[in-house]
Amino acid sequence: xxxxxxxxxxxxxxDGWYVxxxxxxxxxKKKGKKEKYSxxxxxxxxxxxxxxxTKKPPFKAQIMKEDDIPDEVKKxxxxx
Numbered sequence: 001x002x003x004x005x006x007x008x009x010x011x012x013x014x015d016g017w018y019v020x021x022x023x024x025x026x027x028x029k030k031k032g033k034k035e036k037y038s039x040x041x042x043x044x045x046x047x048x049x050x051x052x053x054t055k056k057p058p059f060k061a062q063i064m065k066e067d068d069i070p071d072e073v074k075k076x077x078x079x080x
Contacts, residue, residue, distance in 0.1 A: 003061055008050075010057040011064050011077060018063070019077050020052035044070040053080050 007026070010018040024046045047069065057063060066074060 003058060006062065009062045009064055010054075011066060011069060011073075013066050013077055016055065018054050018057045019080060020050045020054075021073070022048040022050060024048060041068060042070055044072040047073045047076075049073065049076040049080070051080060 007022060009021050009023055011021050012018055026046065041064075066077065
């Protein structure tokens with residue numbers, strides 16, 4: 001499963017693992033644009049945590065910090 005046109009992101013957990021997350025109804029802006037995210041990052045209904053966990057994410061992946069996402073999604077990151 002690839003990154004699919006900016007619909008997927010990797011969230012960096014505090015323990016060093018990266019978890020793949022599908023962000024619904026958006027497409028992320030490419031690097032170099034004025035704003036990094038073009039959606040409301042505080043809406044927990046837009047996140048769908050997948051069962052993909054890795055130490056080394058793909059080179060072109062959009063990476064978010066764990067602190068940037070809502071608390072409900074943080075709980076789902078650690079249930080894997």
